[in-house]
Structures are given as structure tokens and as C-alpha cells.
Amino acid sequence: MNVADIENHVKNLLPQVGVNKLRELVRLVYEIAKREHLPVQEILPSAKTFESAKQQLLKRRYPHNFKSAAKNQFYLPKLELDHAQQADLTLRPFSPKTIYIETSVKDSELAARAKNAFPLAEVKETDGKTQVGSVHFSQRTDTLFIHQEKYDFLKPCPCSCGSAGCGYNLVNLGFGCRFECEYCFLQQYQNLHAVLLPANIDEFLQKLEQGTYRKGPFDRPRIGSGEFTDSLVFDDLTQYSQKIVPFFRTRPQWQFEFKTKSTNIDGLLQAGGCENVVVSWSVNSDKITNEAEHFTPDLTHRLAAACEAAKAGYRLGFHFDPVIIYEGYQADYARTVQQMADTLPADKIAWISVGTLRFSRELKKQIETRFVNNFILDGEFLLDFDGKMRYSPAQRLEVYRFLVPLLRRSFPEAVVYLCMEDPDIAKQF
Ligand code: SF4
Incomplete structure (x- = not known):
């Protein structure tokens, strides 16, 4: 149009x-x-x-x-539909054309692995972020930036203004993703169009040691990556899991969560299982996974990876987030729950969150210009209590009244909670 x-x-x-x-x-x-x-x-x-x-x-x-x-x-x-900004949905491997390496980490293990993994990439040394990145967000995977994180190591999850929080603690292990989920907030949030991976993981672990953490309604504080990237999508390259798992194994007072849609779990399997490391998959109806989460593994593959992780000794988490309303959505989501119940070891599931699609005004415009044929914006989104666009309270309640009891019946040992929701709605569940 x-x-x-x-x-x-x-x-x-x-x-x-x-x-x-x-x-x-x-x-x-x-x-x-x-x-x-x-x-x-x-x-x-x-x-x-x-x-x-x-x-x-x-x-x-x-x-x-x-x-x-x-x-x-x-x-x-x-x-404003800018056709030049449309997402490129041609399936391709992650193969950056340029690798920028910050001078302070030029001799790091990660820099060496990246050069080895992408021998055709041009390697450039840099002393700062300003020279890095592609023009369009859609070209972000053309550039890999290996850097030293200096400030933004960990923080309480900002949740959404006025929402009922769950006491989550975030570790900023990377920025940028190679998947193309149509609802991803990075499209609007990420202004440096590259994949950023910190090389100073040991420094992150030191900072974790010194941190004080909230625990929300859980038995122990939860610390997790996966806010500004998928926690495991680059793990074969970063090998963060190889350091994170042994670190948490000796600190059972905390729980660490890897949040992913990937099946990139070899590093986790090599690291060996760990009771207080939870590997979480974002799950959705088949329609959303197949039509709006481009380049991601389908539900069957995500659940197969989850079973392997559980077998290795990890506990599991799942995030029904974002739930998207469309004609027949309840039957589709019920099928996902059934597939999970048929496949997963229920006693290994630590938590399951549920959240309906929400987005900033700016993101709405990004989605419609990058994915002109999307259907995820066809629902009725209204400006809500936190300035974001959401389904009406009545429609959100319809989702939660259907999905939350279904999940609690299917997985009675898991903590089922709502993510980023209005406190008046959250307290009903
Ligand atoms: S997996 Fe997460 S970070 Fe990656 S594109 Fe999808 S929503 Fe964004």
C-alpha cells in the first residue's frame, strides 16, 4: 500500500x-x-x-x-512507510563482514575466536563505539563489535513504569540479535547497528560477586541475561556459558537464567548441569513462531533442546511472551501448552511467565515499516497506564483467565506469573 x-x-x-x-x-x-x-x-x-x-x-x-x-x-x-527500512527476511548464516575489536581487548579469547570463526571478515581495531555500525538496523549483523564493557554490567530490571515487578536482575551480556522477531523492541531501542559482545566476562563475574539483589516473589534472587540480546544465540562464539555455569554452581544462593529462542546449547551441555541455572525458552503459538519470529527454531526444536538441558541437570523456564490475540488464538496456545506437557519433564520447570504484546509508540511505527505484511499489529492496541500500547484490560484479562489456570493445571510445580502488567490486573493472579 x-x-x-x-x-x-x-x-x-x-x-x-x-x-x-x-x-x-x-x-x-x-x-x-x-x-x-x-x-x-x-x-x-x-x-x-x-x-x-x-x-x-x-x-x-x-x-x-x-x-x-x-x-x-x-x-x-x-x-510513514519507508520501504528502504524493510527487514531482509532472506535466510542466511550469521557472517559479519566487519569485526571491530576494541584495542583494550584485542588479545582476548573472544577476539581470537571471532577472527577464527569469520576468516573472510575485515578486522579493524578501534578505540570506541563511535566508528562502529551499519546505516540501517536491518544490516546490524554485518558488523560484530567485540568490546570491553566499562559501565553497564548489571542493574535491576527496569520493568515498565507503574507495572507490577518480579524482582528480576539483569546482566548486560551483549547487545543485538540475529533473529528477526517482528515485535522485538531492539528495532526501536538499538541505535548502534551492530552485534556487540563484551570480551571481559571475568569482570562481569567479579561485579556479580559484589552485587546486592532483589528476589521478588521467588525463593532466591534471579539474575539473567537476555534483555538486549538472546542469551544463547551467540554462545558457540562467546562461550559465556562455560564461565557462567561454574561460577553459579558454587553460589547456590542465587539463580542465573539464560533466556533464549535458540537451540545453541552445546556450551551448556559441556559445562554440565547446575540446579541453580535455569535455561528458559520463549514459547508461543505455532502461528506466531512461524510467521512473526523469523529465523528462530520452531517449537518442537526449542522443546527438544529444553529436554536435553533438563537431562543435563538444568532447571527450565518458559516465557509465553508476547501472547498475541488473533482469531482462534486460544486453541493455538492450548496446543502449545499440550505439546509442552507431552514433551517436558514437568518437575524440572522452575517458572513460566505470561505477558501480552505491548510496545512503545515508536516501536509501532518501526514494526509497520519493517514488516509491512505483519498481522501482529492488527489487534486493538490502546495507549495504556505506562504510555505503552496494549490490549485493553478486558482483552488482557481474557488472555490471563484462559492461559494462567491452564498452565497451573499442566505444571503444578512451576511458579506462573505475569510479566510487566498493571498491578490491578497482576494481583488477580
Ligand atoms: S530473540 Fe529476542 S532479542 Fe532476538 S530478535 Fe527475537 S525478541 Fe529480539
């Missing part, structure tokens, strides 16, 4: 509307045409004024929430 065509269509219908009103109508016509798979010319409000046209379009775009949502919860930004 072309933005100019939609603008012309609306101008033909209502030639008097000014710029801001035009912007809102264009946005609504676009979203309806996309969701209903119709040419824009067929989105024809019979109304002859801006107000009545807008009301008709809002009602059609937000059938569940049109009556109950406040006017300022509908977010109708300018439609």
Missing part, C-alpha cells in the same frame, strides 16, 4: 480536511484496509464530515473497544 494513494483517496472523499485530520483518517483507512485485506478504495465512510468519518472508522478499527476506550487512548500517528 502506498501512503500517497491513501491520502488521495481520503482527500477525494473529504477535500476540506486539514493536515492533522487527514493524518488521522489516513492512518485509520490504512489499518482497516490492511487488516481486512481490502483495497483502500473500498474503505469508504459514507459520512460527509471529518467527525462522522472518524467515528465510523474508529468503530470499524476498534470493534471491541470503541465504546469503552477514552478518546486519547487511540493513537493515530502519521503513516
